[in-house]
Amino acid sequence: VPIRLGSNSYGKSEVRVVRVVRDTPRHRILDRNVSTALQGDFAAAYIDGDQAQVLPTDTQKNTVYAYAKDLQAAPAEDFAVALARHFVDDVEPVRGARVSVEEYAWERIEVDGEPHQHSFVRLGQEVRTTTVTAGSDRTDVVSGLTDLVVLKSTGSEFTGFLVDELTTLQPTDDRVLATSLTVRWRYAGRDSADLADVTDARWDEAYANIKALLLARFATVHSKALQQTLWEMGRAVLEARDDVAEVRLVAPNRHHFVVDLDPFGRENAGEVFHADDRPYGLITAVVERDEVPPAPEAWAEWPA
Amino acid sequence: VPIRLGSNSYGKSEVRVVRVVRDTPRHRILDRNVSTALQGDFAAAYIDGDQAQVLPTDTQKNTVYAYAKDLQAAPAEDFAVALARHFVDDVEPVRGARVSVEEYAWERIEVDGEPHQHSFVRLGQEVRTTTVTAGSDRTDVVSGLTDLVVLKSTGSEFTGFLVDELTTLQPTDDRVLATSLTVRWRYAGRDSADLADVTDARWDEAYANIKALLLARFATVHSKALQQTLWEMGRAVLEARDDVAEVRLVAPNRHHFVVDLDPFGRENAGEVFHADDRPYGLITAVVERDEVPPAPEAWAEWPA
Amino acid sequence: VPIRLGSNSYGKSEVRVVRVVRDTPRHRILDRNVSTALQGDFAAAYIDGDQAQVLPTDTQKNTVYAYAKDLQAAPAEDFAVALARHFVDDVEPVRGARVSVEEYAWERIEVDGEPHQHSFVRLGQEVRTTTVTAGSDRTDVVSGLTDLVVLKSTGSEFTGFLVDELTTLQPTDDRVLATSLTVRWRYAGRDSADLADVTDARWDEAYANIKALLLARFATVHSKALQQTLWEMGRAVLEARDDVAEVRLVAPNRHHFVVDLDPFGRENAGEVFHADDRPYGLITAVVERDEVPPAPEAWAEWPA
C-alpha cells in the first residue's frame, strides 16, 4: 500500500510580543504570547523538500510584530482575527490559519493612592486565551482562560458513588474542592465580518463578564461533584449570553486530603489539609445548545 | 434553545507507579506515569449531581496499582490494554476508556564493569509513551516517544521559500537543525484480541526498532526543511513495519542562530551558535498508508 | 590526611499545608509550602549509620501539620518561629533549625458584589516568604517576596557605561525596564522573645507596607540602571522602617528588545517589543545600615 502525507501544519509558536500604547503619557501595555499555524497545499515541502509554497515561520513572526504595531490596542480577539485572515486571504498557498494568543494581565502600580502612568505590576492570576481559526469562508473565535485557581473550603460533598471491589474511598459530605480551571467558549451568532468588526470594548467586557459568571457559579453551587460544578458553570454562561454557542471546561481535581491528627491527640474538623500534587482527578465537560451550529474548524485539534 | 451536556470524560491523571520485579536477586524496575479517562452515560453526575454511575477516580487509581501487581513485568502496551478493557468490560456504565502511560527508562549502575543487581540510574533521554483507547468492540494502541532531542551540525539547508513583503529571512545552505521529537504510531493489522496477546518481547522490540529507524533517518537525510525530515522519518517506519498503520510527528524547530562575531574581529563559519528559546517553529505531519483503516477512537482527542 | 564530615543538615522540604480557619461561617484559608532543616550532632548518622539522634523527616512533617492546627491563623512569621524554636528547644540533639515558608495569597470570590464566605480565587501575584533561623539563644526572621513581576514602559535609560573591545551595546535614554523581584528583609531591633510575641496584625501590616514601598519606589525612580533602582527600593524600606535591619534584592533584567520594523516600512518608537527569555542580566544588592548588627545565622546559606 502506498504511503502518503496526511494532515499537516506548520507555524511559529510563542512569539512574545509586548505592545506599549503610548499616545498619551498614560501608557497601556498588552503582553501576549502569539502562535500561528498554517494549512494548505504544502506537500511538496514534505515530500520533495521544495519550499516554493512555504512562507517561512520567520515571516510569520515578523507579521505578528507588524500587526502589533498596526493594530495598536486591539483586543486579543481582533488581533488574532486580523492575523488569521491575513494569512488565508493574502498568502496564496494558505487555505487555513489558526492564531492562538495568551494574554497576561497587568495593573498599574499605586503611588500615593494614584495609579501610575507608566509603571505596572503583573496580576498573575489567570491567563486570558483566544484561538481564531480562519478558513476560506469562515472565521471562528474561541476565547477562554486558563490557570484560574479556585477553592471552596466547604459546600462540597462526594457521596453515593459506584462501588466495585477495588473501591476504598469513603463518602464525605464536607470536603475542600479546589481546581485550576481551563475554560473555553466559542462565540457565535454573528458571521465572520461581524467578528472582525466588534469594538474593543465588547471583547473585553465579554471576557470580564464570563469570568465573573464562572466564579460566581463556582462559589454558589453546593457541589455534589466537580462534574456538577462544571456543568453549572457552563450553563451559567450559556444562559446569560446569546453570543456564546458552547463552553468547554477542563478541571483537575486538586485533592486536599484531611490530615489525620488523631495520633497526635488533636482533632481535625476540616481544618488542616495536605494539598497533594499527583495523581489528580481530571474532569471535562462540553456544555452546548441543543441546536448548536457545527464548528469543526474552531474546535478541531490540528495534528499535533 | 435548550442547553445540554455534550461530550465529557473523567478519570485519574498521573498515577506515579513504580513496579519492582524481584523474583530473582536481579531486580527490574518499571517506572510509569499512568492516566485513565472514562466515557459513558455520566450525564446524571453533571446535571443532577447523582454519582450512582460514577466509579471514583480514587478507584481508578487503586486499579492502576492492583494491575501493576498482577501484570508483573508486562510492557506498557499490555498494561494499558488490560486496564482499558477492564474498565469497559467490567464496569457497567463505562462505554469507552483511554489509558495513557509515560515510561521512564533506567539502566543498571556499573560496578567494577558489572551491571548491578538492584541499583539503577535513570537514563533521562526520551520518554516512552502509549495510549490505549478501548470501546465496546475495539481496542487501539498508539505508542510513541516524546522529548527525544536531536541535532545535526550540518547537512541541513533552507532555501527557495516563498517571499512576501514581510519576509526578511535569508536562505542558507548550511545550518544547525535541532528539534525535540514527539512521535506517535498506531499499531494495526491485528484485531484487538491480538493486541492484548502479543508477548513482552514484541512490544519492546518494536519500540527499540522504531526509535532506531527514526534516529537513523534523521541522521542520514540531507534536510531541505524540517518538514522533509519528518516525512522521511515517518515513511521509514511505515516502510519497515507492516504492523504500523500511521505515524504522527510533532517537531519544534529549536533555532540555533549563528552569532555574528564580525564586530569582535572573528570569523564564525558555523562554529558558535545561540540556542534560542522562543519563538520556535512548530512542524507537524501525519504519514499514513493510502488505505489506512479509520481509527477515530485512537486519535480522537477526548474533550479537553 | 584524614577525611571528616563538614557542615550538614537534614529536613523535610515542601510540606504543602492548607489551614482552613472556620470558627465562623466566614472562613479564612492559609495556603503554605513549609520546609524544615535541622543541624546538630548528627555525625553518627552519616558515619556509622546510627539514627539514634535523628528525628525523622517524617516527624518534621507531622510537626508542621500539628502546629498548623494549634497555631490557627498565625501569620507565617509566628508559625515559623514557633516551629523552629520547638525543634531547638524540645528535641535534644538539635542545635539549630531553619524553617522556610512560602505563602500563596487568595481573595474571596465576589458574588453580587459581596465577598463570598468560603469560596476563594488564588491571587497569583507574588509569593510571600519567610525564613526563620533558630539557634540556642537567638531567633532571626527574614521575610520577603518572590516572583513580583514589574515593568516600566518608560522612565528608564542606560548610558555612559564602560566600553571595551567586545562591547557592541548602544546607549539608550528610553527603554522598557522589567524584572521579577526577589526581595528579603531581616527584622531586627527586637530580641527573639519579641519576635515570637508580635501580633498577627503587625507581621501582615509590615508585609503589605514593605511591598507597597518597593512598588512605589520602582514606579517613581527615573532609572539610570537596574542597580540604581534596587538601591533605591532597599533604601526606601530602611528609611521607612526601623524594624528592618537590611534588605537583599535579586533582580533578573527581563530584556524587552525593540523590534526593528524598518524592513516592514513601519516606525517603532518604543511601541513593539520582543520579551526575551535568555540570557538575562542578573543584578543583586544588599542595602544595610552602617552599624547593622551581625546576623550570621539568618543569612548563612546552609550547606546545599
Added chain:
Amino acid sequence: VPIRLGSNSYGKSEVRVVRVVRDTPRHRILDRNVSTALQGDFAAAYIDGDQAQVLPTDTQKNTVYAYAKDLQAAPAEDFAVALARHFVDDVEPVRGARVSVEEYAWERIEVDGEPHQHSFVRLGQEVRTTTVTAGSDRTDVVSGLTDLVVLKSTGSEFTGFLVDELTTLQPTDDRVLATSLTVRWRYAGRDSADLADVTDARWDEAYANIKALLLARFATVHSKALQQTLWEMGRAVLEARDDVAEVRLVAPNRHHFVVDLDPFGRENAGEVFHADDRPYGLITAVVERDEVPPAPEAWAEWPA
C-alpha cells in the same frame, strides 16, 4: 544610622552557547549554559546611577561567544577559568568574577552500527556543572553534576531513629531508596596557574571517574540512611583522588511509598510503589579533609 550598599554583584545569566567543532568531517558539539557575575567597586552605579565602571552584561554575553570561538573544544573548566580570569585581569574595575557552566551531553546517532559524523541525540542524564571563582590572586574550580537520578530497589533500611510524641513513622529494614543527586567537588592541590593549564583530557577524565565513583558507591553501600550513603559517596571520591579537596552533596529523598494492597486481596512484598512528589526529605553533607585549605571564594554564595 546611615544606610549603605553592602555586597553586590551583577552579570549575565544563562547564555545558551553551542560550539560546533568542525575541523574535520567528524564534528563535535559542546552545548552549554553560561552565567557570569562580577564584583568590584560598582557603588556609583547603585547610588548615583553612574555607569562609568560598569561593563554591560551585554558585553559579558559577547565575551562568552568570543571565547567559545577562541577556545575551540576546551572543556568547561578551562573555558570558565579563561573567562573568569579575563574579567578580573583585563577589565579595570572588576575585582572578582564567577563563571558558572552547565553542560549537556550528547552522543552520536548510530546508523548501521556506526556513530554518525554530524548527527547527535541528547543523552539527557545528569547535567555537568562547573563554577569558577577568580579573585586578584586566586582561582578556584568547583565542578560537579546535578539531576543524576538513582534508585536502589533493596539494600536500604531506616531503623533505630529518635522518637518523639509526634513520630508515627515505622522502622523498615527494606525500602526503595531514590534520589536526584547534586554533587560538587573542589579541585585543589594545584595553584591557579596549574588549573588553567591542565589539558582537556584531565578535566574530562576526572569528571567521568568521579561520576563512576559516586554511582558505584551508591550501588554497593547497604544504606542505613541517606545520610550514610552521602558520606560514603563523598569519602569514596576523596580517597581516590588527591586533587579533590572537598565534596558537597545535596540529595532529596524521593520517597517511594509501598502501596497497601491488602484491601484488594493482594500482597505487596516491596513490589508496587507510589513515587511521591512532595514533601521530600532533603539531606546535605560536606565531606572534607581534616586540613582542608580554606576556600572562601569558591564556596561563598554571592549575594542572591
